[in-house]
Amino acid sequence: MTTYYTLDNTGSEINDALTKVVDGELASLDGDGQTLEDTTFQNYAETCVTPSSSSGALDLDLEEGNVFSVELTEDVTDLTFSNPPVSGLAGSCTLIATTGGYSITWPDSVLWADGTAPDQSTTVDIYTFITVDGGATWYGMSAGSAFA
Numbered sequence: 001m002t003t004y005y006t007l008d009n010t011g012s013e014i015n016d017a018l019t020k021v022v023d024g025e026l027a028s029l030d031g032d033g034q035t036l037e038d039t040t041f042q043n044y045a046e047t048c049v050t051p052s053s054s055s056g057a058l059d060l061d062l063e064e065g066n067v068f069s070v071e072l073t074e075d076v077t078d079l080t081f082s083n084p085p086v087s088g089l090a091g092s093c094t095l096i097a098t099t100g101g102y103s104i105t106w107p108d109s110v111l112w113a114d115g116t117a118p119d120q121s122t123t124v125d126i127y128t129f130i131t132v133d134g135g136a137t138w139y140g141m142s143a144g145s146a147f148a
Helices: 012-022
Strands: 004-007 026-029 057-061 067-071 078-082 091-098 110-112 124-131 138-147
Touching: none
Parallel strands: 004 026, 057 078, 067 091, 110 138
Antiparallel strands: 091 124, 124 138
């Protein structure tokens, strides 16, 4: 039997939840800005969200998850990253794009190595993005292209 805990930042509950994690039970912590230090995560998972585009717009909402798997059905001309961490905290996300020949126009906030966005394939491309300034700038990297 798996026990799930959802906690707020009321102190002793967080300590109790960390004990439960060690005992093999799952705890969901809402630290409300508190810092979890000297912690090792093993065998963890991230939420994979499957947003879809509409009228050329695609929103990657980091409150929903940090991994996005998208099957394009149209060219994306308005890509947005919503709800990134505040400036001074690092945030990242991964986009797995099954392109089917459609393309993504990257927003000006995405910077690429040497100032050039990677070529997009007609199959599956994977991109990783990192921000440290509240989403004003996203550093984009190709994690792989033309997966088939």
